[in-house]
Amino acid sequence: TNGDNGWASVPDAIVLQDGRIRIYYVTAAExxxxxxxAISSDGLNFVKEPGIRVRNLVDPALVRIDDRYLLFAASINDGFKSLPRGVYYLESSDGLNFDEPVEVFKGDNVYDPSVLKIDDKTIRVFYGKINPPQMGIESYTGKIVE
Known part of the structure; x- marks a missing residue:
């Protein structure tokens, strides 16, 4: 997208309660x-939304639980300021403004989380992991706390 300094990648989409589609993606806008x-009413034409949803995390994956949006993302290098490497989640009631990151787990060489809602109390996070000399996929299952 324009304004992302040539860096728009790793998208994930979610259908909003009003039927529109919002895509979250990695950006280097600032x-x-x-x-x-970015938002769309038809799933084909998207308009970039102003502002940044989350800073210093990448590789977004979303799930909606009741009226909450949970965004999972990775901290992948030491340049990501105050967050150690690992996977985090953030909550939002509107899908635009997210609370502070909550650690799911710390770990080096993890990337691209993907989230699956098992039931209203359980989610599973799949993620890539580089374990030299080979790469793999691992998962983490957690209970949703209210």
Missing amino acids: MEHSIGS
């Missing part, structure tokens, strides 16, 4: 890796 968003 010369730091962050998560931006």
